Amino acid sequence: MNDNCGLVVIAGPTAVGKSKLSVELAIAFDGEIVSADSMQIYRGMDIGTAKITPEEKKGIPHWGIDIIDPDTPFSVSDYRDLADGWLRGIWQRGRLPFLVGGTGLYIRAVTEEYDFSTFSGDAAFREKMEQMARREGPEALHRQLAFVDPATASRLHPNDIRRVIRALEIYEFTGKRLSESKQSHGDTRFPVLKIGLTSENRELLYDRINRRVDLMIEQGLLEEVSGLLRRGAHKDLISMQGIGYKEIIEYLEQRLTLQEAVERIKQGSRRYAKRQLSWFRRDPEIHWFAIDTIPWDQLYNACFKLVKEFRQQVSNTVVIKEDGGTAK
Structure with a gap:
């Protein structure tokens, strides 16, 4: 630029x-x-x-x-x-x-x-999380994120399902927290x-x-x-x-x-x-x-x-x- x-x-x-x-x-x-x-x-x-x-x-x-x-x-x-x-x-x-x-x-x-994290994602994991959200509500996903990455959970609304799932996905497959791996x-x-x-x-x-x-x-x-x-x-x-x-x-x-x-x-x-x-x-x-x-x-x-x-x-x-x- x-x-x-x-x-x-x-x-x-x-x-x-x-x-x-x-x-x-x-x-x-x-x-x-x-x-x-x-x-x-x-x-x-x-x-x-x-x-x-x-x-x-x-x-x-x-x-x-x-x-x-x-x-x-x-x-x-x-x-x-x-x-x-x-x-x-x-x-x-x-x-x-x-x-x-x-x-x-x-x-x-x-x-x-x-x-930006270079991890491209896993479709099967996202589908599993989306099913969990539909079955148990978005709060269940948010509580899971709060357990593994409290910093990211604190800035994401429970209804922001896409970003909550993305944060869980990064942690699940890279072992890194979004709050640490994707930041300005x-x-x-x-x-x-x-x-x-x-x-x-x-x-x-x-x-x-x-x-x-x-x-x-x-x-x-x-x-x-x-x-x-x-x-x-x-x-x-x-x-x-x-x-x-x-x-x-x-x-x-x-x-x-x-x-x-x-x-x-x-x-x-x-x-x-x-x-x-x-x-x-x-x-x-x-x-x-x-x-x-x-x-x-x-x-x-x-x-x-x-x-x-x-x-x-x-x-x-x-x-x-x-x-x-x-x-x-």
Whole structure:
């Protein structure tokens, strides 16, 4: 990777306004956007993942969205390899890349020197663990992980079955703990500016999340999930374990009422936002802005100034629009 090129990261919890800010900054700085969202990689999963619409993109190229089918295996290292190619292309075009999303591990893998385990895995072991999860619940797997690798278990939610199984798999076949064998060295791979969006008023953020879920239902989330199932997706796929999909499947299987499913989606989304904030708060390099304590115009202008100063420090190849002003 070219260490003379810069990258702007815009991170934060779900429903906080990352997409809007990144598009406006990309317009001002002749940029392109790389998504750092582990669910928006899937084709056909649009409503439940709150993908940005063509109108919202405002002509800005977006990478990392709709790149694989829901039944395709995909790892963090796969994402890092693809993201490296996207970034290289953006830099070669003389443009400024923005890495935008709420999947902290994706952002860390791209921006920091990261040591990925070379162990490819064992399908039979994964199937055995998946059957155990279905039979005894995800908590059983999580307790098993806590016994052999407490450090990894402490940062993984019990419902994050795929990563829990991966950690167990690495320990089972290599004798190494994931917390020891797969970790960031903390050294950045190239100059990075990190901007974080949050909300000081947690209830305001939760209200935004709840309203987003209601909008998903209005936009046709039930029909989207039904269509995926008709085309061969099934509930045991990692993709279909995402928040919003597994609950609607339970509704379609008549194990939940629609009201119960919607409330579980809202609850799961709120809990996910808390975990995202906890992850990002550990990064001292993030410049934080609370969306409920600063007007949009001021927030945009403050971020514009940060990006302008950063870009001038690392490269003169991109022409910055001096009249960027307040985004409309």
